[in-house]
Amino acid sequence: MPVPERQNAPLLLETRGLDDYSLVDSGHGRKLERFGRITLIRPEEQAIWAPRLDDSVWAAADATFTGDTEEEGAGRWKRRNGQGDEDWICRHGDLRFTCRFTSFRHVGAFPEQEAHWRLMQDRLPGMGDSPQVLNLFGYTGLASLVAAGAGAGVTHVDASKKAIAWAKENQTLSGLDESPIRWICDDAMKFAAREVRRGRRYQCILLDPPKFGRGPKNEVWRLFDELPPMIDLCRQLIDPEAGLILLTSYAIRSSFLMLEELCRDSLLAPLGGRLDSGELVLVGEDGRRLSTSLFARWSAV
Ligand SMILES: C[S@@+](CC[C@H](N)C(=O)[O-])C[C@H]1O[C@@H](n2cnc3c(N)ncnc32)[C@H](O)[C@@H]1O
Structure with a gap:
Protein backbone atom coordinates (compact mmCIF):
# COMPACT_ATOMS: atom_id res chain seq x y z
CA MET A 1 0.00 0.00 0.00
CA PRO A 2 1.45 3.43 -0.89
CA VAL A 3 2.24 5.65 2.07
CA PRO A 4 -0.16 8.63 1.99
CA GLU A 5 1.48 11.99 1.60
CA ARG A 6 1.82 14.19 4.61
CA GLN A 7 -0.97 16.76 4.56
CA ASN A 8 -0.89 19.16 7.45
CA ALA A 9 1.54 20.91 9.65
CA PRO A 10 0.81 20.41 13.38
CA LEU A 11 -2.60 21.76 14.02
CA LEU A 12 -3.59 23.43 17.23
CA LEU A 13 -7.20 23.01 18.13
CA GLU A 14 -7.84 25.86 20.49
CA THR A 15 -10.61 26.13 23.02
CA ARG A 16 -10.83 29.48 24.73
CA GLY A 17 -13.24 28.30 27.39
CA LEU A 18 -16.87 27.37 27.87
CA ASP A 19 -19.72 29.64 28.97
CA ASP A 20 -18.98 28.45 32.50
CA ARG A 100 -18.30 17.28 41.53
CA PHE A 101 -14.96 16.67 43.20
CA THR A 102 -13.55 13.27 42.33
CA SER A 103 -10.48 11.63 43.83
CA PHE A 104 -8.94 11.57 40.34
CA ARG A 105 -8.64 15.36 40.18
CA HIS A 106 -11.40 15.70 37.57
CA VAL A 107 -14.71 17.42 38.21
CA GLY A 108 -16.69 15.81 35.37
CA ALA A 109 -15.77 17.88 32.31
CA PHE A 110 -12.81 18.20 29.99
CA PRO A 111 -13.41 21.68 28.56
CA GLU A 112 -10.78 21.40 25.82
CA GLN A 113 -12.98 18.73 24.20
CA GLU A 114 -15.14 21.62 23.03
CA ALA A 115 -13.04 21.65 19.83
CA HIS A 116 -14.47 18.17 19.06
CA TRP A 117 -17.98 19.24 20.08
CA ARG A 118 -17.84 22.20 17.64
CA LEU A 119 -16.78 19.96 14.78
CA MET A 120 -19.63 17.52 15.52
CA GLN A 121 -22.12 20.39 15.63
CA ASP A 122 -20.84 21.53 12.22
CA ARG A 123 -20.70 18.14 10.57
CA LEU A 124 -23.51 15.97 12.01
CA PRO A 125 -26.46 17.95 10.59
CA GLY A 126 -25.06 17.39 7.06
CA MET A 127 -24.73 13.61 7.58
CA GLY A 128 -28.28 12.56 6.72
CA ASP A 129 -31.46 12.04 8.73
CA SER A 130 -30.24 10.48 11.93
CA PRO A 131 -26.48 10.09 11.87
CA GLN A 132 -25.23 7.46 14.32
CA VAL A 133 -22.55 8.39 16.85
CA LEU A 134 -20.56 5.92 18.95
CA ASN A 135 -18.92 7.41 22.04
CA LEU A 136 -16.45 4.94 23.54
CA PHE A 137 -15.04 5.65 27.04
CA GLY A 138 -17.77 8.31 27.17
CA TYR A 139 -17.39 9.28 30.88
CA THR A 140 -19.97 11.92 31.96
CA GLY A 141 -21.50 12.05 28.51
CA LEU A 142 -20.92 15.64 27.44
CA ALA A 143 -19.87 14.69 23.91
CA SER A 144 -22.84 12.30 23.70
CA LEU A 145 -25.21 15.11 24.70
CA VAL A 146 -23.69 17.54 22.19
CA ALA A 147 -24.11 14.89 19.46
CA ALA A 148 -27.71 14.22 20.52
CA GLY A 149 -28.38 17.97 20.53
CA ALA A 150 -27.10 18.08 16.94
CA GLY A 151 -29.69 15.46 15.90
CA ALA A 152 -27.66 12.26 16.14
CA GLY A 153 -28.62 8.87 17.53
CA VAL A 154 -25.98 8.12 20.15
CA THR A 155 -24.50 4.92 21.57
CA HIS A 156 -22.55 5.80 24.70
CA VAL A 157 -20.25 3.17 26.21
CA ASP A 158 -18.43 3.29 29.52
CA ALA A 159 -17.23 0.69 31.99
CA SER A 160 -18.30 2.62 35.06
CA LYS A 161 -21.90 2.50 36.31
CA LYS A 162 -21.18 5.64 38.31
CA ALA A 163 -20.04 7.53 35.19
CA ILE A 164 -23.15 6.40 33.29
CA ALA A 165 -25.41 7.54 36.14
CA TRP A 166 -23.64 10.91 36.07
CA ALA A 167 -24.07 11.12 32.28
CA LYS A 168 -27.81 10.40 32.61
CA GLU A 169 -28.04 13.13 35.22
CA ASN A 170 -26.46 15.52 32.70
CA GLN A 171 -28.95 14.34 30.06
CA THR A 172 -31.86 15.32 32.29
CA LEU A 173 -30.27 18.64 33.25
CA SER A 174 -29.75 19.43 29.54
CA GLY A 175 -33.40 18.70 28.71
CA LEU A 176 -32.44 15.80 26.44
CA ASP A 177 -34.41 12.98 28.12
CA GLU A 178 -36.32 12.30 24.89
CA SER A 179 -33.17 12.06 22.74
CA PRO A 180 -32.20 8.68 21.27
CA ILE A 181 -29.21 7.82 23.45
CA ARG A 182 -28.32 4.19 24.33
CA TRP A 183 -26.39 4.10 27.62
CA ILE A 184 -24.24 0.97 27.70
CA CYS A 185 -22.14 -0.21 30.62
CA ASP A 186 -19.59 -2.47 28.94
CA ASP A 187 -15.97 -2.94 28.06
CA ALA A 188 -15.31 -0.65 25.09
CA MET A 189 -13.25 -3.21 23.18
CA LYS A 190 -15.75 -6.05 23.68
CA PHE A 191 -18.64 -3.81 22.69
CA ALA A 192 -16.89 -2.53 19.56
CA ALA A 193 -16.02 -6.10 18.51
CA ARG A 194 -19.65 -7.14 19.00
CA GLU A 195 -20.84 -4.21 16.89
CA VAL A 196 -18.46 -5.27 14.11
CA ARG A 197 -19.92 -8.81 14.20
CA ARG A 198 -23.42 -7.30 14.00
CA GLY A 199 -22.38 -5.36 10.89
CA ARG A 200 -23.16 -1.98 12.47
CA ARG A 201 -21.96 1.26 10.91
CA TYR A 202 -21.55 4.68 12.53
CA GLN A 203 -21.16 8.10 10.97
CA CYS A 204 -19.06 9.37 13.87
CA ILE A 205 -16.92 7.58 16.46
CA LEU A 206 -15.42 9.37 19.44
CA LEU A 207 -12.88 7.70 21.64
CA ASP A 208 -10.98 9.11 24.55
CA PRO A 209 -9.30 6.10 26.10
CA PRO A 210 -7.36 6.36 29.35
CA LYS A 211 -3.79 5.11 29.62
CA PHE A 212 -5.04 2.30 31.86
CA GLY A 213 -8.58 1.22 32.62
CA ARG A 214 -10.77 -1.74 33.47
CA GLY A 215 -14.00 -2.98 31.95
CA PRO A 216 -16.95 -3.98 34.17
CA LYS A 217 -15.70 -7.58 34.32
CA ASN A 218 -12.16 -6.47 35.07
CA GLU A 219 -11.14 -6.56 31.40
CA VAL A 220 -7.81 -4.73 31.26
CA TRP A 221 -7.33 -1.74 28.98
CA ARG A 222 -3.74 -0.70 28.29
CA LEU A 223 -3.54 2.12 25.79
CA PHE A 224 -0.31 1.10 24.11
CA ASP A 225 -1.43 -2.52 23.67
CA GLU A 226 -5.12 -2.08 23.00
CA LEU A 227 -5.29 1.06 20.89
CA PRO A 228 -4.12 -0.52 17.59
CA PRO A 229 -6.78 -3.30 17.63
CA MET A 230 -9.37 -0.76 18.81
CA ILE A 231 -8.63 1.55 15.88
CA ASP A 232 -8.90 -1.48 13.60
CA LEU A 233 -12.41 -2.12 14.97
CA CYS A 234 -13.28 1.55 14.46
CA ARG A 235 -12.16 1.28 10.85
CA GLN A 236 -14.67 -1.53 10.37
CA LEU A 237 -17.43 0.38 12.15
CA ILE A 238 -17.08 3.74 10.49
CA ASP A 239 -19.09 4.78 7.46
CA PRO A 240 -16.33 4.83 4.84
CA GLU A 241 -18.14 7.41 2.69
CA ALA A 242 -18.96 10.06 5.28
CA GLY A 243 -17.42 9.09 8.60
CA LEU A 244 -15.59 11.08 11.22
CA ILE A 245 -13.36 9.57 13.94
CA LEU A 246 -12.23 11.75 16.82
CA LEU A 247 -9.45 10.17 18.90
CA THR A 248 -8.02 11.86 21.96
CA SER A 249 -5.29 10.71 24.31
CA TYR A 250 -4.20 12.33 27.51
CA ALA A 251 -1.42 9.81 27.92
CA ILE A 252 1.17 12.07 26.32
CA ARG A 253 1.27 15.09 28.52
CA SER A 254 4.07 17.11 26.93
CA SER A 255 3.66 19.63 24.19
CA PHE A 256 5.92 22.00 22.34
CA LEU A 257 3.70 24.72 23.79
CA MET A 258 5.35 24.11 27.16
CA LEU A 259 8.66 25.29 25.68
CA GLU A 260 7.07 27.94 23.50
CA GLU A 261 5.19 29.68 26.31
CA LEU A 262 8.19 29.54 28.62
CA CYS A 263 10.53 31.00 25.96
CA ARG A 264 7.97 33.61 24.98
CA ASP A 265 8.03 34.98 28.53
CA SER A 266 11.71 34.41 29.21
CA LEU A 267 13.40 35.19 25.87
CA LEU A 268 11.10 36.79 23.34
CA ALA A 269 9.49 39.32 25.67
CA PRO A 270 12.74 40.77 27.02
CA LEU A 271 14.95 40.31 23.92
CA GLY A 272 12.66 40.56 20.91
CA GLY A 273 13.74 38.50 17.88
CA ARG A 274 12.11 35.36 16.60
CA LEU A 275 10.78 32.20 18.19
CA ASP A 276 10.05 28.93 16.40
CA SER A 277 8.82 25.76 18.05
CA GLY A 278 7.71 22.28 17.20
CA GLU A 279 8.96 18.74 17.30
CA LEU A 280 12.26 17.16 16.17
CA VAL A 281 11.29 14.23 13.99
CA LEU A 282 13.30 11.34 12.49
CA VAL A 283 11.95 10.32 9.09
CA GLY A 284 12.36 6.60 8.38
CA GLU A 285 13.15 5.16 4.95
CA ASP A 286 9.47 4.44 4.40
CA GLY A 287 8.63 8.07 5.16
CA ARG A 288 7.18 7.32 8.59
CA ARG A 289 7.88 10.10 11.01
CA LEU A 290 9.15 9.41 14.51
CA SER A 291 8.92 12.24 16.95
CA THR A 292 11.95 12.26 19.21
CA SER A 293 11.62 15.51 21.08
CA LEU A 294 10.11 18.96 21.23
CA PHE A 295 11.95 22.13 20.38
CA ALA A 296 11.74 25.88 20.68
CA ARG A 297 14.31 28.01 18.83
CA TRP A 298 14.94 31.61 19.61
CA SER A 299 16.98 33.73 17.23
CA ALA A 300 17.87 37.41 17.40
CA VAL A 301 17.40 37.86 13.66
C1 LIG B 1 -10.90 10.15 30.96
S1 LIG B 1 -12.49 9.49 30.76
C2 LIG B 1 -12.99 10.08 29.16
C3 LIG B 1 -13.39 11.55 29.15
C4 LIG B 1 -14.59 11.94 28.22
N1 LIG B 1 -14.36 11.50 26.86
C5 LIG B 1 -14.91 13.43 28.23
O1 LIG B 1 -14.53 14.16 27.32
O2 LIG B 1 -15.53 13.90 29.17
C6 LIG B 1 -12.16 7.79 30.58
C7 LIG B 1 -13.40 6.89 30.79
O3 LIG B 1 -13.09 5.59 30.32
C8 LIG B 1 -13.80 4.64 31.11
N2 LIG B 1 -13.14 3.33 30.92
C9 LIG B 1 -11.95 2.89 31.39
N3 LIG B 1 -11.68 1.63 30.97
C10 LIG B 1 -12.72 1.26 30.17
C11 LIG B 1 -13.02 0.10 29.42
N4 LIG B 1 -12.21 -0.96 29.41
N5 LIG B 1 -14.16 0.09 28.70
C12 LIG B 1 -15.02 1.15 28.71
N6 LIG B 1 -14.77 2.28 29.41
C13 LIG B 1 -13.65 2.33 30.14
C14 LIG B 1 -13.76 5.19 32.50
O4 LIG B 1 -14.84 4.67 33.28
C15 LIG B 1 -13.89 6.71 32.23
O5 LIG B 1 -15.22 7.14 32.34
Whole structure:
Protein backbone atom coordinates (compact mmCIF):
# COMPACT_ATOMS: atom_id res chain seq x y z
CA MET A 1 0.00 0.00 0.00
CA PRO A 2 1.45 3.43 -0.89
CA VAL A 3 2.24 5.65 2.07
CA PRO A 4 -0.16 8.63 1.99
CA GLU A 5 1.48 11.99 1.60
CA ARG A 6 1.82 14.19 4.61
CA GLN A 7 -0.97 16.76 4.56
CA ASN A 8 -0.89 19.16 7.45
CA ALA A 9 1.54 20.91 9.65
CA PRO A 10 0.81 20.41 13.38
CA LEU A 11 -2.60 21.76 14.02
CA LEU A 12 -3.59 23.43 17.23
CA LEU A 13 -7.20 23.01 18.13
CA GLU A 14 -7.84 25.86 20.49
CA THR A 15 -10.61 26.13 23.02
CA ARG A 16 -10.83 29.48 24.73
CA GLY A 17 -13.24 28.30 27.39
CA LEU A 18 -16.87 27.37 27.87
CA ASP A 19 -19.72 29.64 28.97
CA ASP A 20 -18.98 28.45 32.50
CA TYR A 21 -15.30 27.60 32.24
CA SER A 22 -12.07 29.50 31.95
CA LEU A 23 -8.42 28.81 32.54
CA VAL A 24 -7.65 31.74 34.78
CA ASP A 25 -3.89 31.39 35.18
CA SER A 26 -1.16 28.78 35.24
CA GLY A 27 2.39 28.44 36.49
CA HIS A 28 4.72 26.79 38.97
CA GLY A 29 3.26 23.38 38.11
CA ARG A 30 -0.37 24.30 38.71
CA LYS A 31 -3.40 25.70 36.92
CA LEU A 32 -6.10 27.97 38.27
CA GLU A 33 -9.48 27.36 36.63
CA ARG A 34 -13.02 28.58 37.01
CA PHE A 35 -15.85 26.07 36.62
CA GLY A 36 -18.95 28.23 37.07
CA ARG A 37 -19.01 29.65 40.59
CA ILE A 38 -16.11 27.48 41.79
CA THR A 39 -12.42 28.21 41.27
CA LEU A 40 -9.99 25.30 41.46
CA ILE A 41 -6.27 24.73 41.60
CA ARG A 42 -5.03 21.52 40.02
CA PRO A 43 -1.52 20.21 39.30
CA GLU A 44 -0.27 20.88 35.74
CA GLU A 45 3.21 19.55 35.13
CA GLN A 46 3.68 21.52 31.93
CA ALA A 47 3.13 24.88 33.53
CA ILE A 48 6.81 25.37 34.40
CA TRP A 49 6.61 29.12 33.84
CA ALA A 50 5.67 31.64 36.52
CA PRO A 51 2.01 32.53 37.16
CA ARG A 52 0.94 35.96 35.91
CA LEU A 53 -1.68 36.72 38.55
CA ASP A 54 -0.99 37.76 42.09
CA ASP A 55 -0.67 35.18 44.89
CA SER A 56 -3.78 36.64 46.47
CA VAL A 57 -5.88 35.59 43.45
CA TRP A 58 -4.61 32.01 43.76
CA ALA A 59 -5.11 32.02 47.51
CA ALA A 60 -8.79 32.82 47.00
CA ALA A 61 -9.43 29.55 45.07
CA ASP A 62 -12.31 27.49 46.48
CA ALA A 63 -10.52 24.14 46.27
CA THR A 64 -7.04 22.75 45.68
CA PHE A 65 -6.27 19.23 44.54
CA THR A 66 -3.49 17.74 46.59
CA GLY A 67 -1.77 14.43 46.26
CA ASP A 68 -0.69 12.46 43.29
CA THR A 69 0.64 14.52 40.39
CA GLU A 70 0.20 11.59 37.99
CA GLU A 71 -2.54 12.39 35.49
CA GLU A 72 -4.48 9.28 36.50
CA GLY A 73 -3.38 9.28 40.12
CA ALA A 74 -5.61 9.60 43.15
CA GLY A 75 -5.55 12.47 45.62
CA ARG A 76 -7.70 14.75 47.73
CA TRP A 77 -9.36 18.12 47.51
CA LYS A 78 -8.61 20.73 50.14
CA ARG A 79 -11.53 23.13 50.48
CA ARG A 80 -11.08 26.75 51.52
CA ASN A 81 -12.97 27.86 54.64
CA GLY A 82 -14.18 24.31 55.31
CA GLN A 83 -16.81 24.50 52.53
CA GLY A 84 -18.77 21.30 51.87
CA ASP A 85 -18.39 18.86 48.98
CA GLU A 86 -21.62 19.82 47.29
CA ASP A 87 -22.14 19.36 43.55
CA TRP A 88 -22.63 22.38 41.34
CA ILE A 89 -24.03 22.90 37.86
CA CYS A 90 -22.22 24.45 34.88
CA ARG A 91 -23.44 25.26 31.42
CA HIS A 92 -22.21 25.70 27.88
CA GLY A 93 -24.77 26.66 25.26
CA ASP A 94 -27.73 24.30 25.77
CA LEU A 95 -25.57 21.87 27.73
CA ARG A 96 -25.96 21.63 31.53
CA PHE A 97 -23.70 19.41 33.58
CA THR A 98 -23.02 18.56 37.18
CA CYS A 99 -19.54 19.15 38.49
CA ARG A 100 -18.30 17.28 41.53
CA PHE A 101 -14.96 16.67 43.20
CA THR A 102 -13.55 13.27 42.33
CA SER A 103 -10.48 11.63 43.83
CA PHE A 104 -8.94 11.57 40.34
CA ARG A 105 -8.64 15.36 40.18
CA HIS A 106 -11.40 15.70 37.57
CA VAL A 107 -14.71 17.42 38.21
CA GLY A 108 -16.69 15.81 35.37
CA ALA A 109 -15.77 17.88 32.31
CA PHE A 110 -12.81 18.20 29.99
CA PRO A 111 -13.41 21.68 28.56
CA GLU A 112 -10.78 21.40 25.82
CA GLN A 113 -12.98 18.73 24.20
CA GLU A 114 -15.14 21.62 23.03
CA ALA A 115 -13.04 21.65 19.83
CA HIS A 116 -14.47 18.17 19.06
CA TRP A 117 -17.98 19.24 20.08
CA ARG A 118 -17.84 22.20 17.64
CA LEU A 119 -16.78 19.96 14.78
CA MET A 120 -19.63 17.52 15.52
CA GLN A 121 -22.12 20.39 15.63
CA ASP A 122 -20.84 21.53 12.22
CA ARG A 123 -20.70 18.14 10.57
CA LEU A 124 -23.51 15.97 12.01
CA PRO A 125 -26.46 17.95 10.59
CA GLY A 126 -25.06 17.39 7.06
CA MET A 127 -24.73 13.61 7.58
CA GLY A 128 -28.28 12.56 6.72
CA ASP A 129 -31.46 12.04 8.73
CA SER A 130 -30.24 10.48 11.93
CA PRO A 131 -26.48 10.09 11.87
CA GLN A 132 -25.23 7.46 14.32
CA VAL A 133 -22.55 8.39 16.85
CA LEU A 134 -20.56 5.92 18.95
CA ASN A 135 -18.92 7.41 22.04
CA LEU A 136 -16.45 4.94 23.54
CA PHE A 137 -15.04 5.65 27.04
CA GLY A 138 -17.77 8.31 27.17
CA TYR A 139 -17.39 9.28 30.88
CA THR A 140 -19.97 11.92 31.96
CA GLY A 141 -21.50 12.05 28.51
CA LEU A 142 -20.92 15.64 27.44
CA ALA A 143 -19.87 14.69 23.91
CA SER A 144 -22.84 12.30 23.70
CA LEU A 145 -25.21 15.11 24.70
CA VAL A 146 -23.69 17.54 22.19
CA ALA A 147 -24.11 14.89 19.46
CA ALA A 148 -27.71 14.22 20.52
CA GLY A 149 -28.38 17.97 20.53
CA ALA A 150 -27.10 18.08 16.94
CA GLY A 151 -29.69 15.46 15.90
CA ALA A 152 -27.66 12.26 16.14
CA GLY A 153 -28.62 8.87 17.53
CA VAL A 154 -25.98 8.12 20.15
CA THR A 155 -24.50 4.92 21.57
CA HIS A 156 -22.55 5.80 24.70
CA VAL A 157 -20.25 3.17 26.21
CA ASP A 158 -18.43 3.29 29.52
CA ALA A 159 -17.23 0.69 31.99
CA SER A 160 -18.30 2.62 35.06
CA LYS A 161 -21.90 2.50 36.31
CA LYS A 162 -21.18 5.64 38.31
CA ALA A 163 -20.04 7.53 35.19
CA ILE A 164 -23.15 6.40 33.29
CA ALA A 165 -25.41 7.54 36.14
CA TRP A 166 -23.64 10.91 36.07
CA ALA A 167 -24.07 11.12 32.28
CA LYS A 168 -27.81 10.40 32.61
CA GLU A 169 -28.04 13.13 35.22
CA ASN A 170 -26.46 15.52 32.70
CA GLN A 171 -28.95 14.34 30.06
CA THR A 172 -31.86 15.32 32.29
CA LEU A 173 -30.27 18.64 33.25
CA SER A 174 -29.75 19.43 29.54
CA GLY A 175 -33.40 18.70 28.71
CA LEU A 176 -32.44 15.80 26.44
CA ASP A 177 -34.41 12.98 28.12
CA GLU A 178 -36.32 12.30 24.89
CA SER A 179 -33.17 12.06 22.74
CA PRO A 180 -32.20 8.68 21.27
CA ILE A 181 -29.21 7.82 23.45
CA ARG A 182 -28.32 4.19 24.33
CA TRP A 183 -26.39 4.10 27.62
CA ILE A 184 -24.24 0.97 27.70
CA CYS A 185 -22.14 -0.21 30.62
CA ASP A 186 -19.59 -2.47 28.94
CA ASP A 187 -15.97 -2.94 28.06
CA ALA A 188 -15.31 -0.65 25.09
CA MET A 189 -13.25 -3.21 23.18
CA LYS A 190 -15.75 -6.05 23.68
CA PHE A 191 -18.64 -3.81 22.69
CA ALA A 192 -16.89 -2.53 19.56
CA ALA A 193 -16.02 -6.10 18.51
CA ARG A 194 -19.65 -7.14 19.00
CA GLU A 195 -20.84 -4.21 16.89
CA VAL A 196 -18.46 -5.27 14.11
CA ARG A 197 -19.92 -8.81 14.20
CA ARG A 198 -23.42 -7.30 14.00
CA GLY A 199 -22.38 -5.36 10.89
CA ARG A 200 -23.16 -1.98 12.47
CA ARG A 201 -21.96 1.26 10.91
CA TYR A 202 -21.55 4.68 12.53
CA GLN A 203 -21.16 8.10 10.97
CA CYS A 204 -19.06 9.37 13.87
CA ILE A 205 -16.92 7.58 16.46
CA LEU A 206 -15.42 9.37 19.44
CA LEU A 207 -12.88 7.70 21.64
CA ASP A 208 -10.98 9.11 24.55
CA PRO A 209 -9.30 6.10 26.10
CA PRO A 210 -7.36 6.36 29.35
CA LYS A 211 -3.79 5.11 29.62
CA PHE A 212 -5.04 2.30 31.86
CA GLY A 213 -8.58 1.22 32.62
CA ARG A 214 -10.77 -1.74 33.47
CA GLY A 215 -14.00 -2.98 31.95
CA PRO A 216 -16.95 -3.98 34.17
CA LYS A 217 -15.70 -7.58 34.32
CA ASN A 218 -12.16 -6.47 35.07
CA GLU A 219 -11.14 -6.56 31.40
CA VAL A 220 -7.81 -4.73 31.26
CA TRP A 221 -7.33 -1.74 28.98
CA ARG A 222 -3.74 -0.70 28.29
CA LEU A 223 -3.54 2.12 25.79
CA PHE A 224 -0.31 1.10 24.11
CA ASP A 225 -1.43 -2.52 23.67
CA GLU A 226 -5.12 -2.08 23.00
CA LEU A 227 -5.29 1.06 20.89
CA PRO A 228 -4.12 -0.52 17.59
CA PRO A 229 -6.78 -3.30 17.63
CA MET A 230 -9.37 -0.76 18.81
CA ILE A 231 -8.63 1.55 15.88
CA ASP A 232 -8.90 -1.48 13.60
CA LEU A 233 -12.41 -2.12 14.97
CA CYS A 234 -13.28 1.55 14.46
CA ARG A 235 -12.16 1.28 10.85
CA GLN A 236 -14.67 -1.53 10.37
CA LEU A 237 -17.43 0.38 12.15
CA ILE A 238 -17.08 3.74 10.49
CA ASP A 239 -19.09 4.78 7.46
CA PRO A 240 -16.33 4.83 4.84
CA GLU A 241 -18.14 7.41 2.69
CA ALA A 242 -18.96 10.06 5.28
CA GLY A 243 -17.42 9.09 8.60
CA LEU A 244 -15.59 11.08 11.22
CA ILE A 245 -13.36 9.57 13.94
CA LEU A 246 -12.23 11.75 16.82
CA LEU A 247 -9.45 10.17 18.90
CA THR A 248 -8.02 11.86 21.96
CA SER A 249 -5.29 10.71 24.31
CA TYR A 250 -4.20 12.33 27.51
CA ALA A 251 -1.42 9.81 27.92
CA ILE A 252 1.17 12.07 26.32
CA ARG A 253 1.27 15.09 28.52
CA SER A 254 4.07 17.11 26.93
CA SER A 255 3.66 19.63 24.19
CA PHE A 256 5.92 22.00 22.34
CA LEU A 257 3.70 24.72 23.79
CA MET A 258 5.35 24.11 27.16
CA LEU A 259 8.66 25.29 25.68
CA GLU A 260 7.07 27.94 23.50
CA GLU A 261 5.19 29.68 26.31
CA LEU A 262 8.19 29.54 28.62
CA CYS A 263 10.53 31.00 25.96
CA ARG A 264 7.97 33.61 24.98
CA ASP A 265 8.03 34.98 28.53
CA SER A 266 11.71 34.41 29.21
CA LEU A 267 13.40 35.19 25.87
CA LEU A 268 11.10 36.79 23.34
CA ALA A 269 9.49 39.32 25.67
CA PRO A 270 12.74 40.77 27.02
CA LEU A 271 14.95 40.31 23.92
CA GLY A 272 12.66 40.56 20.91
CA GLY A 273 13.74 38.50 17.88
CA ARG A 274 12.11 35.36 16.60
CA LEU A 275 10.78 32.20 18.19
CA ASP A 276 10.05 28.93 16.40
CA SER A 277 8.82 25.76 18.05
CA GLY A 278 7.71 22.28 17.20
CA GLU A 279 8.96 18.74 17.30
CA LEU A 280 12.26 17.16 16.17
CA VAL A 281 11.29 14.23 13.99
CA LEU A 282 13.30 11.34 12.49
CA VAL A 283 11.95 10.32 9.09
CA GLY A 284 12.36 6.60 8.38
CA GLU A 285 13.15 5.16 4.95
CA ASP A 286 9.47 4.44 4.40
CA GLY A 287 8.63 8.07 5.16
CA ARG A 288 7.18 7.32 8.59
CA ARG A 289 7.88 10.10 11.01
CA LEU A 290 9.15 9.41 14.51
CA SER A 291 8.92 12.24 16.95
CA THR A 292 11.95 12.26 19.21
CA SER A 293 11.62 15.51 21.08
CA LEU A 294 10.11 18.96 21.23
CA PHE A 295 11.95 22.13 20.38
CA ALA A 296 11.74 25.88 20.68
CA ARG A 297 14.31 28.01 18.83
CA TRP A 298 14.94 31.61 19.61
CA SER A 299 16.98 33.73 17.23
CA ALA A 300 17.87 37.41 17.40
CA VAL A 301 17.40 37.86 13.66
C1 LIG B 1 -10.90 10.15 30.96
S1 LIG B 1 -12.49 9.49 30.76
C2 LIG B 1 -12.99 10.08 29.16
C3 LIG B 1 -13.39 11.55 29.15
C4 LIG B 1 -14.59 11.94 28.22
N1 LIG B 1 -14.36 11.50 26.86
C5 LIG B 1 -14.91 13.43 28.23
O1 LIG B 1 -14.53 14.16 27.32
O2 LIG B 1 -15.53 13.90 29.17
C6 LIG B 1 -12.16 7.79 30.58
C7 LIG B 1 -13.40 6.89 30.79
O3 LIG B 1 -13.09 5.59 30.32
C8 LIG B 1 -13.80 4.64 31.11
N2 LIG B 1 -13.14 3.33 30.92
C9 LIG B 1 -11.95 2.89 31.39
N3 LIG B 1 -11.68 1.63 30.97
C10 LIG B 1 -12.72 1.26 30.17
C11 LIG B 1 -13.02 0.10 29.42
N4 LIG B 1 -12.21 -0.96 29.41
N5 LIG B 1 -14.16 0.09 28.70
C12 LIG B 1 -15.02 1.15 28.71
N6 LIG B 1 -14.77 2.28 29.41
C13 LIG B 1 -13.65 2.33 30.14
C14 LIG B 1 -13.76 5.19 32.50
O4 LIG B 1 -14.84 4.67 33.28
C15 LIG B 1 -13.89 6.71 32.23
O5 LIG B 1 -15.22 7.14 32.34
